[in-house]
Amino acid sequence: MLLKVDNLVKSFGGLVAIDALDLQVNKGEIFSIIGPNGAGKTTLFNVISGKYRPSSGKITFEGKDITGLKPYNIARRGIARTFQVTAVFSQFTVFENIVIGHQLHAKSGMFGAVFGTGQAHKDARESREKSEKILEFTGLTDISDKPIANTTQEERKRLSIGLALATDPKLILLDEPVSGVNMQEMDGIIDLIRKIRDAGITVCLIEHKMRVVMGISDRILAINYGKKIAEGTVKEVSSNQQVIDAYLGVKDAA
Amino acid sequence: MENLLKLYTTKHLLFALLIVAALVFPLVASTYTLRIITMCCIWSMLAIALNLIVGYTGQGNLGLGAFFGMGAYTTGLLMVKLGLNFWLALIIALALTVILAVLIGLPTLRTKGAYFAIATLCFNIIFTTVVIQWDALTKGQTGLMNIPNVPAIPLPFGGQIDFHESLAANYYLVLIFLILTIVVIYRIVNSLTGKSFLAVRQDEDLAEAIGINTFRAKLLSFTVSAFIAGLAGGLYAVYLGFIAPAITSYGITFTAILYVVVGGAATVAGPIVGSFLLTVIGEQLTAFGTLHLIIYGVLVVLSIIYLPMGLVGAYQMFWPQIWQKMKRGKVHAA
Numbered sequence A: 001m002l003l004k005v006d007n008l009v010k011s012f013g014g015l016v017a018i019d020a021l022d023l024q025v026n027k028g029e030i031f032s033i034i035g036p037n038g039a040g041k042t043t044l045f046n047v048i049s050g051k052y053r054p055s056s057g058k059i060t061f062e063g064k065d066i067t068g069l070k071p072y073n074i075a076r077r078g079i080a081r082t083f084q085v086t087a088v089f090s091q092f093t094v095f096e097n098i099v100i101g102h103q104l105h106a107k108s109g110m111f112g113a114v115f116g117t118g119q120a121h122k123d124a125r126e127s128r129e130k131s132e133k134i135l136e137f138t139g140l141t142d143i144s145d146k147p148i149a150n151t152t153q154e155e156r157k158r159l160s161i162g163l164a165l166a167t168d169p170k171l172i173l174l175d176e177p178v179s180g181v182n183m184q185e186m187d188g189i190i191d192l193i194r195k196i197r198d199a200g201i202t203v204c205l206i207e208h209k210m211r212v213v214m215g216i217s218d219r220i221l222a223i224n225y226g227k228k229i230a231e232g233t234v235k236e237v238s239s240n241q242q243v244i245d246a247y248l249g250v251k252d253a254a
Numbered sequence B: 001m002e003n004l005l006k007l008y009t010t011k012h013l014l015f016a017l018l019i020v021a022a023l024v025f026p027l028v029a030s031t032y033t034l035r036i037i038t039m040c041c042i043w044s045m046l047a048i049a050l051n052l053i054v055g056y057t058g059q060g061n062l063g064l065g066a067f068f069g070m071g072a073y074t075t076g077l078l079m080v081k082l083g084l085n086f087w088l089a090l091i092i093a094l095a096l097t098v099i100l101a102v103l104i105g106l107p108t109l110r111t112k113g114a115y116f117a118i119a120t121l122c123f124n125i126i127f128t129t130v131v132i133q134w135d136a137l138t139k140g141q142t143g144l145m146n147i148p149n150v151p152a153i154p155l156p157f158g159g160q161i162d163f164h165e166s167l168a169a170n171y172y173l174v175l176i177f178l179i180l181t182i183v184v185i186y187r188i189v190n191s192l193t194g195k196s197f198l199a200v201r202q203d204e205d206l207a208e209a210i211g212i213n214t215f216r217a218k219l220l221s222f223t224v225s226a227f228i229a230g231l232a233g234g235l236y237a238v239y240l241g242f243i244a245p246a247i248t249s250y251g252i253t254f255t256a257i258l259y260v261v262v263g264g265a266a267t268v269a270g271p272i273v274g275s276f277l278l279t280v281i282g283e284q285l286t287a288f289g290t291l292h293l294i295i296y297g298v299l300v301v302l303s304i305i306y307l308p309m310g311l312v313g314a315y316q317m318f319w320p321q322i323w324q325k326m327k328r329g330k331v332h333a334a
């Protein structure tokens, strides 16, 4: 087991966005989180990644308690994330984005750069080499020198995933990675997500599109109003009556 | 790749040429011009300091004048009151400036945006007030006078560099520190640390999510910026031999902001271009008497409206396009 969440609560004033939630993510799987709008999926990511402090509960990663750590610390321990509203560094090129994504592995700091130490050169070279690999992996090599202003939505989606991968994570949290792209582009990104899993990185995925979720997930967690309503394999969850009522049912009616 | 190499070497060639020009400059310049250019060098250092924290890191520090003043007053006081020589005084002054920067940065950098600007502005106002009120130490509004020169440096083959007689010696001293500052800043902003400053400016949440300790990055940038401002202040004190509380005020910061904005924020050359251009234009305009501030103001406003990225920013933006066009033109002609 890679990630374990126990009895997690996150409330905003009176609103309980996450309500006594338990979950486990196993090493090497694609674990999907589904639920209607406002169910608390993004909030769950924000708490796991340290952006929000939980109101109570415990988060364990690789057997160590990471509850309440700062986001940069959580990233350094091996949890990367993307944001629901695609976030990349808009004033960098594609390549520069990936390079900065790898900087947490640099052993030298500012003084190394000022005095041009061997370690600083080594760090710079390693981050460039790593970045080229990531560009290749995410299919962005051809647009590596493009400024972000000239990229498409799909390229930015891929880049945001590449940026997360550049940190060399053990677990990657993807918040709706295929929203706002066309069918064909969607298939490409789904392939990429599989490729990430096959490369040994555990994937935690928030997704609305049922076709995607059912096709790709090893296990699924369904939540509503911050509470778990089902957890299990695709088969188990898709046949769960509560899930059909709360989520699939609503979708079908809509 | 070949083009990149060409661009890289042209950049270095240009830098080398500029340095040579700066070195022979005192041979051809009048005393008046040399004085102005020496001041340009000092203001350039201050503008470079401001550009690091404001331009690259995106934190609207309005307290930089206090660090310039800290460097100037501490250097001046140590020389006048304790009789220390310039070098020792400068080193101690810089150490104290760094300590002050960390003490001020720790609480103020917890705030963001306008709150940070206001917090640092308040700090600066308090600092200036203390300098004015602490009469026994600072001589208050009268200012600190008769700060000694840099001690003469004996040359190995006889003779010495005399900072008392020679204006050129003072110019070279300031110039060397400016060049050092440029080299250090160039290396910082092109390093991963520099890129992480830029990342913090663009999106703090994303920067944290990829493992950047944004608070630490801001504190580092803030402190290095204060250090450079303090260095500029120390040079100012020893060069002019006289300092008054006005040089610690937020007005100094606003002047530096103009230099950075007109020259080009978040570029290495921008603050230097801005400082030289505006200082020289400002000098020329004094011929217009009281009107000069109005003309100066209009020029600055026009430049901000029409060149929002500053001169160097606009150059970097448009030069590659013009270059491409020129190259294509050549191909067609052939």
Ligand SMILES: Nc1ncnc2c1ncn2[C@@H]1O[C@H](COP(=O)(O)OP(=O)(O)OP(=O)(O)O)[C@@H](O)[C@H]1O
Binding pocket: A012, A015, A017, A035, A036, A037, A038, A039, A040, A041, A042, A043, A044, A084
């Ligand atoms: N920073 C915040 N302050 C106050 N309320 C918040 C905050 N973030 C989220 N919420 C509330 O928490 C609840 C869960 O929101 P969340 O964004 O986690 O939903 P979601 O499941 O990701 O929905 P969607 O599918 O629309 O992205 C919502 O009611 C939302 O308004």
Ligand SMILES: [Mg+2]
Binding pocket: A041, A042, A043, A084
């Ligand atoms: Mg969401």
